[in-house]
Amino acid sequence: MTNIKQIAKLAGVSVTTVSRVLNEHPYVNEAKRSAVKEAIEQLHYTRNSNAVHLAKGKTFLIGVITPYTNHPYFGAIIEGISKQANAAGYHLVIFHTNYQRHKEIQALDMLRTKQLDSIIICSRVVEMKILRAYKGYGPIILCEDTMQTEFPSVCIDHYAAVTCAFDHLIKNNYSKIGLVLGRMIGRNSHQRLKAYHESVEKYQLDARKEWLIDGIYNMTDGGEVFHRWDELVEKPDALIISNDEAAAGFILQAKQSGKDVPGNLGIIGFNNDSVAEMLGITTVSLPLEQIGKTAFDLSQLEKEPAQIKLEFRLIKRNTV
């Protein structure tokens, strides 16, 4: 590979002069500048940006830790990060973790070794104490409903969102309410579960453990939840389903099996995806793309870490 020593030799100038020409330094004699440019052309020299980054200490790359890429919830957050990053000349490096701890640490290590300028964590399994160990190497932004103030974060109040859905069901005379989730662990899920359990207690309702279902992410999963519901002897009369795609899968499967929503049970989805609009699903609208955009903006701030909570909104349609 050509390096600047060879260019200097061919142009008959010093290495310093070559470096000045490459970095567009103003104080270079015009004759020397053209000699260097000619040598660069003759040697087909291509600058290695890793060398430039080494000098400037910036890569314009932002790491994004996400369990899944092709997923309605995380897909929308990543779309938001991507749009905002794009406009600022940054690109995303995607760490598709499937919630594997070592993949998350791999990303953090790339921040430490300066291959990334910052990291946005959409969802994680790694502990806070590990994050703390990487704090000095660059901004780490959390997209979760977090109580801490050490890291910048942006989130929706998932506790309040589930409580709002629950209250809406109560107001509509449902009393056997189930909850369908992606997973049970993680900060956001924890908040959702807490809201569910506290609401059950507040209204002194019956709640069975088979009314709490996790591992449900997409339309096919939602269809399977219908079959599980259908086989229960003691059925919930309403379900809060943590994403609209799964809610849609449930509803479509219910219709095919001759059951009616909300006739046989009420459904509230989450997100306000286009499928919710199309099927008239009552849902809690979450500003997912805005979470992504805000997370990028937070990565660019040098100030004290800010904690931002974005608003959700109940959209009443025809499934409650």
Add this chain to the structure above:
Amino acid sequence: MTNIKQIAKLAGVSVTTVSRVLNEHPYVNEAKRSAVKEAIEQLHYTRNSNAVHLAKGKTFLIGVITPYTNHPYFGAIIEGISKQANAAGYHLVIFHTNYQRHKEIQALDMLRTKQLDSIIICSRVVEMKILRAYKGYGPIILCEDTMQTEFPSVCIDHYAAVTCAFDHLIKNNYSKIGLVLGRMIGRNSHQRLKAYHESVEKYQLDARKEWLIDGIYNMTDGGEVFHRWDELVEKPDALIISNDEAAAGFILQAKQSGKDVPGNLGIIGFNNDSVAEMLGITTVSLPLEQIGKTAFDLSQLEKEPAQIKLEFRLIKRNTV
């Protein structure tokens, strides 16, 4: 920032020795090795990976050029790339282009400046002659139905896939067939259009320009296509819709408006998304995730550029 000169000074060894220790070179005196390690610890030295990449000429980053990130077609391809890359210790750098030419060139420039090891192009607007100019800088993989042999490529035969859908409609006695597409330009779309026009000619059918609709990507768009279809005086009796989400949007909107599929018209979708399974949509199944996986595999080959065509499959359900 600490550099290896400072480490060498503190450890009382040469810079070469420090470099050998950092690179785990076997021929280093044990006493010197511990002196260097101690100095590294004292100085809180963190290795800058850009320096390592500079030396090794490899970044383990793969650029992915995609018009959209949160999209059923491209989302599934990216998921495939991501899974395969992940297993091989690579990460993806996403260039979310919205089909803007300068964004595609930005990615190619990062290949040229060695910030990426290779590039996978999911879909592009940039001309072949531009791609040729970047050919020497690293593997460039095309995910398109391409006639060229200069670049490795992986694709589905979109011409044959649309022809197959068309033939299936003819066999089921439809004769006024329309085509609904994402866009008109680009290699894959061109092949789809060609198949459509040649089939119309082969069967000597009527085809009106308002039966050819583009700009249709998601469920909401599909719902709008229904309204356009509904307002036509001369209506097609069948539509080939280039993605299942849009087909689902059309069908759901049709049902809400009291129209029946396939009673009022036949629909064939593309992809075999979960929504197609759920709604019983007849569709052409495309191995999108496999395209992504194969594209990654092609980026790792040093051999002559290979052209790979993957198989599609007609799945007969209830909308034809």
